[in-house]
Amino acid sequence: xxxxxxxxxxxxxxxxxxxxxxxxxxxxxxxxxxxxxxxxxxxxxxxxxxxxxxxxxxxxxxxxxxxxxxxxxxxxxxxxxxxxxxxxxxxxxxxxxxxxxxxxxxxxxxxxxxxxxxxxxxxxxxxxxxxxxxxxxxxxxxxxxxxxxxxxxxxxxxxxxxxxxxxxxxxxxxxxxxxxxxxxxxxxxxxxxxxxxxxxxxxxxxxxxxxxxxxxxxxxxxxxxxxxxxxxxxxxxxxxxxxxxxxxxxxxxxxxxxxxxxxxxxxxx
Numbered sequence: 001x002x003x004x005x006x007x008x009x010x011x012x013x014x015x016x017x018x019x020x021x022x023x024x025x026x027x028x029x030x031x032x033x034x035x036x037x038x039x040x041x042x043x044x045x046x047x048x049x050x051x052x053x054x055x056x057x058x059x060x061x062x063x064x065x066x067x068x069x070x071x072x073x074x075x076x077x078x079x080x081x082x083x084x085x086x087x088x089x090x091x092x093x094x095x096x097x098x099x100x101x102x103x104x105x106x107x108x109x110x111x112x113x114x115x116x117x118x119x120x121x122x123x124x125x126x127x128x129x130x131x132x133x134x135x136x137x138x139x140x141x142x143x144x145x146x147x148x149x150x151x152x153x154x155x156x157x158x159x160x161x162x163x164x165x166x167x168x169x170x171x172x173x174x175x176x177x178x179x180x181x182x183x184x185x186x187x188x189x190x191x192x193x194x195x196x197x198x199x200x201x202x203x204x205x206x207x208x209x210x211x212x213x214x215x216x217x218x219x220x221x222x223x224x225x226x227x228x229x230x231x232x233x234x235x236x237x238x239x240x241x242x243x244x245x246x247x248x249x250x251x252x253x254x255x256x257x258x259x260x261x262x263x264x265x266x267x268x269x
Contacts, residue, residue, distance in 0.1 A: 088132075
């Protein structure tokens with residue numbers, strides 16, 4: 001091969017090599033957080049009692065882009081240690097659901113039907129008058145009897161929950177054990193992953209106060225922050241109580257949407 005032809009071949013090879021170097025190769029696989037599947041349940045975050053420190057929960061939920069249901073007793077709003085009406089309205093503006101929790105935080109199972117009706121209906125009317133759409137009820141202390149569900153339905157509620165295992169149906173929705181001072185991040189994750197393994201449609205979590213070492217029924221803000229971050233990162237579906245019941249086809253009638261198992265904390269609020 002002549003020197004001129006050899007030089008031409010070499011030049012062509014260099015050109016091809018250069019084009020190949022400029023062509024981008026496949027991107028390396030990127031590590032991703034575990035993603036939810038169709039079998040995974042919807043998580044419902046509920047906060048009971050309208051406690052003043054629940055504004056911290058509102059801030060953390062906003063940071064992680066999640067929504068919750070806050071069950072408040074209209075008759076005690078604005079009192080020491082409780083949320084004000086303005087604070088509850090701010091939570092509603094952020095997209096959180098506001099639910100009823102009776103007028104005076106009454107232990108319904110110990111009241112006659114007429115007193116139950118006053119507590120449940122008057123509370124809902126007051127919250128509606130404040131401008132809230134009130135579809136869900138939480139029984140204080142998890143206390144109810146054979147009359148309570150029917151009264152709640154007549155008062156305009158679409159569903160209700162106690163605390164812990166319940167009898168089933170939209171007005172006795174089961175929950176995971178109430179979160180207490182000793183409930184850590186792994187336990188909270190376990191409620192969700194346990195529901196996933198069982199194939200539950202919905203898992204309802206019950207929180208009260210939000211503070212470190214301030215009482216038995218409280219979650220540490222750091223633990224709550226980490227848990228919410230974990231839910232958001234893995235893409236776990238999180239909905240309000242009423243939206244979850246409606247999506248599961250149980251609002252106002254049907255079977256229970258979850259039957260959590262595991263150690264049960266003392267029922268309260």
